[in-house]
Amino acid sequence: MATILVVDDELGIRGLLSEILSDEGHTVELAENAAQARAARERLRPDLVLLDIWMPDVDGITLLKEWGGAGLLNMPVVMMSGHGTIDTAVEATKHGAMAFLEKPITLQKLLRSVEQALARNAPRPAPAAPVVTGWSRTEVVSYGSPAPALVAPVAHPTISGPAPEQVFQLDRPLREARDAFEKSYFEFHLAKENGSMTRVAEKTGLERTHLYRKLKQLGVDIGRNKRQA
Structure with missing residues (x-):
């Protein structure tokens, strides 16, 4: 199971995603703004970040660019937004995001995106004999x-x-x-x-x-x- 950082300024969204991902067996860390997200990323080195675009202090795209410019995008990032456009999704992908989730986020899309992001980032083990x-x-x-x-x-x-x-x-x-x-x-x-x-x-x-x-x-x-x- 993975360590996942959820960054969103909405308490309800953070709580819902935390409940679902914890139920899947993941360790979940929560941040409500860019400052908390920076500290959590440095402390935990998460396996995946779910990052909201629209936040009051520093928006998600800016934080994504900051991490990319500093060489800190060593984990997959999935962007989230309730007001996103195609241009926003393209820009996020251009700056290193692996996927884009539109709110309200359905359970199936969330689990599928998390699974795909973690699978793409996981090291490929050598073939093993069947148990x-x-x-x-x-x-x-x-x-x-x-x-x-x-x-x-x-x-x-x-x-x-x-x-x-x-x-x-x-x-x-x-x-x-x-x-x-x-x-x-x-x-x-x-x-x-x-x-x-x-x-x-x-x-x-x-x-x-x-x-x-x-x-x-x-x-x-x-x-x-x-x-x-």
């Missing part, structure tokens, strides 16, 4: 067959990752069987989305508040899933 575990795909239980226990390890290795299929005991009360299925369903999506509650909410079609309540009700350990991710 294997002892879990394998399992067959679905047919009606009337003996009900086995939940998924068990097998001898031959397969590629690691969330298991797309699981076997459940069918000879049990409906509510228990449904809870067991829902728990495995949400654990699968948490593992697939690296513990991101935002992405899991999108995938499952649930509001985040409802999702939190559901996971708590089913006994899903959110902290453990995030640590494993």
Whole structure:
């Protein structure tokens, strides 16, 4: 995960971006003006800066030029504005910005821009051998067959990752069987989305508040899933 500096004079924007990016596992530092942004950039050496254009003291384009002229643009910068034009976006790109986000910023555009900026700035590691575990795909239980226990390890290795299929005991009360299925369903999506509650909410079609309540009700350990991710 990355260290991201958010520079915006609007308290609501800073709070919203901080909540979303923190939920994605990033470390977020906030600045409300150019002076705070300079100090935070020097102190933290962030992996990415989200920089608002219109600020009361020094605007974002001027700060971007300042960093570029001093050789301090050693991190990607994504510009943000609610009153931007094509000329503004072109000027920001010319002076070193990697992307331009127009306010109001949608969740999908924010996460996509952050992901692309960090991926472009990340060092390319040497190819590594695939990690294997002892879990394998399992067959679905047919009606009337003996009900086995939940998924068990097998001898031959397969590629690691969330298991797309699981076997459940069918000879049990409906509510228990449904809870067991829902728990495995949400654990699968948490593992697939690296513990991101935002992405899991999108995938499952649930509001985040409802999702939190559901996971708590089913006994899903959110902290453990995030640590494993």
